[in-house]
Amino acid sequence: MEQQFELLRKYQSVDMELERYEKEMRASNNRKELMKYRDFLLEQQTLLKKIGSEVEVMGDRAEALADEVERLNAAVAEAAGLFEKETPQDAEQAEAQIASLQKLLGTITRYESEIAKLRKDADARDRLQHEVRVRAAKARAEFDRIKVLYDEEYKNASVKLEELQKRVAEEEKNIPAQLLEKYKTIKRHSSPPVTTIHDGRCGGCNTQLPAADMDKIRTGAPYVECENCGRIILVAE
Numbered sequence: 734m735e736q737q738f739e740l741l742r743k744y745q746s747v748d749m750e751l752e753r754y755e756k757e758m759r760a761s762n763n764r765k766e767l768m769k770y771r772d773f774l775l776e777q778q779t780l781l782k783k784i785g786s787e788v789e790v791m792g793d794r795a796e797a798l799a800d801e802v803e804r805l806n807a808a809v810a811e812a813a814g815l816f817e818k819e820t821p822q823d824a825e826q827a828e829a830q831i832a833s834l835q836k837l838l839g840t841i842t843r844y845e846s847e848i849a850k851l852r853k854d855a856d857a858r859d860r861l862q863h864e865v866r867v868r869a870a871k872a873r874a875e876f877d878r879i880k881v882l883y884d885e886e887y888k889n890a891s892v893k894l895e896e897l898q899k900r901v902a903e904e905e906k907n908i909p910a911q912l913l914e915k916y917k918t919i920k921r922h923s924s925p926p927v928t929t930i931h932d933g934r935c936g937g938c939n940t941q942l943p944a945a946d947m948d949k950i951r952t953g954a955p956y957v958e959c960e961n962c963g964r965i966i967l968v969a970e
Contacts, residue, residue, distance in 0.1 A: 878879070
């Protein structure tokens with residue numbers, strides 16, 4: 734049993750070294766810059782799609798309004814022609830015909846005003862699209878430049894990474910399957926999973942060990958488990 738936990742301690746040493754190295758690789762300045770530009774490019778792509786969708790909706794609305802203005806102009810021309818051909822019988826009828834024409838003309842004016850605004854907004858979005866594409870092109874060039882640097886950096890770092898991964902795999906072969914699974918389960922919430930006692934406290938979370946666990950240690954138990962964080966606490970020789 735003691736030999737198993739000593740092997741586990743050795744395994745953890747290599748495993749933690751691998752974990753630290755992976756964190757160092759993720760913390761690379763080139764990688765951070767690469768991720769920053771990647772996220773920016775994705776944002777610009779999303780923005781371009783949004784603008785494109787808005788311009789399409791505006792175009793459809795402007796087209797529909799233009800068709801309606803054409804129909805209303807025809808209705809105005811028809812009503813004006815009837816007004817000239819058929820003289821109103823009295824002032825009330827004349828006022829009603831004039832009011833109808835004014836209503837049609839008012840609607841046409843509103844629609845034409847909306848069309849003008851839609852065209853103005855569409856032009857503004859066209860300019861914004863151009864600005865976004867320019868920004869994205871610059872960001873893409875910088876992304877490509879940094880990617881060359883990062884790919885070379887990652888290639889060099891991968892040599893050590895693969896070496897550590899092989900060492901971890903070799904050490905893992907010496908750990909019983911049940912104990913290894915326990916280690917990995919603990920590691921998902923507490924790292925490192927294996928620690929030692931420091932002044933009667935868990936070396937991981939610094940929680941005071943209960944009297945029952947201390948009694949186990951005094952009677953020769955090779956390890957106890959922390960009731961607070963679940964870590965395996967090895968008794969230091």
